[in-house]
Amino acid sequence: MNEARGNPRLKETQLTRAGPSAAFIHIREVLSVSESVNRVFNGTTLYLVCGLVVLYVTVQALLFMRLAWRRGIELGITEKKMRQAVTNSAVFSIIPSLPIVIMLMVLTQVIGRYISWLRLSVIGSAAYENMAIDIAAKSYGLTGLGDLGFSPEIYVAATWVMSFGIVWGILFNIFFMGTLDKRAKKIQSRGGGFMKIASAALFVGMLAVMSMPHLANFIRNDLGTLSFCTAAAVSLLIGDVSKRTNIGALKEFAFPISLIAGMLTAILAAPLL
Numbered sequence: 001m002n003e004a005r006g007n008p009r010l011k012e013t014q015l016t017r018a019g020p021s022a023a024f025i026h027i028r029e030v031l032s033v034s035e036s037v038n039r040v041f042n043g044t045t046l047y048l049v050c051g052l053v054v055l056y057v058t059v060q061a062l063l064f065m066r067l068a069w070r071r072g073i074e075l076g077i078t079e080k081k082m083r084q085a086v087t088n089s090a091v092f093s094i095i096p097s098l099p100i101v102i103m104l105m106v107l108t109q110v111i112g113r114y115i116s117w118l119r120l121s122v123i124g125s126a127a128y129e130n131m132a133i134d135i136a137a138k139s140y141g142l143t144g145l146g147d148l149g150f151s152p153e154i155y156v157a158a159t160w161v162m163s164f165g166i167v168w169g170i171l172f173n174i175f176f177m178g179t180l181d182k183r184a185k186k187i188q189s190r191g192g193g194f195m196k197i198a199s200a201a202l203f204v205g206m207l208a209v210m211s212m213p214h215l216a217n218f219i220r221n222d223l224g225t226l227s228f229c230t231a232a233a234v235s236l237l238i239g240d241v242s243k244r245t246n247i248g249a250l251k252e253f254a255f256p257i258s259l260i261a262g263m264l265t266a267i268l269a270a271p272l273l
Helices: 002-006 008-018 022-040 044-074 081-093 094-111 113-122 126-139 154-189 193-216 222-244 248-271
Strands: none
Touching: 022 113, 022 154, 044 113, 081 094, 094 113, 094 126, 094 154, 094 248, 113 126, 126 154, 126 248, 154 193, 193 222, 222 248
């Protein structure tokens, strides 16, 4: 029974075998836990805490925008050109932001409105938050991000994994980025293109780590594999169209469009698989 306490899936299996009355009691307990978790993760206190952090980052961004505007005037750039640059940047950021909005809606159902808002507004990314919560859920015996057996302990663990796992990049930049940048510039000055090859290799390696578990397990995860292949095909198609039409800006939308295509594929194919 102690093992079942640490593994929600095992506990559910045992209760199902015990009979309908035990299973009904378990469902009632799960709903009660969900209500208590919802009061905490969608409560006023967490809203105020997350709101202060988001407000701080927003003010910081506005200050940088003001400094950039003043610097542009010092460099002799007209206000008309700067307004045009701001408008174009705002328009071209709408579609790339769609995956973040979609992930916000997904995470809201899992870890509440305000933690999701905080994570995707400050330093998190859609892919990282999804992976971090999935790892935390599976470590507690759940099936993954979409499991309904989230308890307060799992919510807290997922929040810690998301926050603690990403802080190392910030610390690395604070203490080592200056030295790394100097060495990178020194290597670039020698020629040979090593840094371009190394950067591309690191990026491909990161994508392989995130994607291969889905491709290597395509028999059990046929829906995920189908979505992955659809998104990859759409991305390649957009790249080919961009090259043929000489529209370089089209490549900027390859990621969000392919991501949305993969999600739509999963929604449409789920009832059939």
